[in-house]
Structures are given as structure tokens and as C-alpha cells.
Amino acid sequence: MNQDDLHVIERFPRCQRLLSKGLYLNSGLSDDERVAGxxxxxxxxxxxxxGPDNSVCDGGRCSDPSRSCYRA
Incomplete structure (x- = not known):
């Protein structure tokens, strides 16, 4: 698989280093399909x-650009 086969979904501004199983399960969903995770x-x-700042990783905390380890 090359990088052009991967589609980036930018529905939520999150740290680029945040990972979850949902990132893989929801690839290619249309806007009217249910997001799983x-x-x-x-x-x-x-x-x-x-994270590197010893704070918990989740969808909310890793959406905060003031976090020291946040990567846009």
C-alpha cells in the first residue's frame, strides 16, 4: 500500500500522534455512516x-493545541 491509498479524514482537530482502533475501522466512511470505535x-x-507530557491520551485532551506534545 502506498501513501496515496490512505485518505485523511479531518473531522476533528487532533494531535497527529493520537491513535485509536477507530482510525482503522472508520477509514473510507461517508458522512452519513456511523463511526465505530x-x-x-x-x-x-x-x-x-x-503522552510524552504524562497526561492521558483521548479525543478531548489530544485536541488541545496548548498541550506541550500536541502536533498539528
Missing amino acids: DGNFWCADTQTAF
Whole structure:
């Protein structure tokens, strides 16, 4: 698979290092389809549920650009 096969969905401004199973399950959904996911998030930098700033990773906290580890 090359990078051109991946479609970026920018519905929510989140840190680019925030990962979740939903990122894979929801790829290619149209706007009228239901978004799925289990709500579990992790950081690509730490590979844990905590970011480099030792705060929890989730959809809300990782949408805050004032967070020291946030990457637009």
C-alpha cells in the first residue's frame, strides 16, 4: 500500500500522534455512516495511553493545541 491509498479524514482537530482502533475501522466512511470505535486511545510516541507530557491520551485532551506534545 502506498501513501496515496490512505485518505485523511479531518473531522476533528487532533494531535497527529493520537491513535485509536477507530482510525482503522472508520477509514473510507461517508458522512452519513456511523463511526465505530472502542474509545481506547494511545500515543504513537510513547505507545501507551499517556503522552510524552504524562497526561492521558483521548479525543478531548489530544485536541488541545496548548498541550506541550500536541502536533498539528
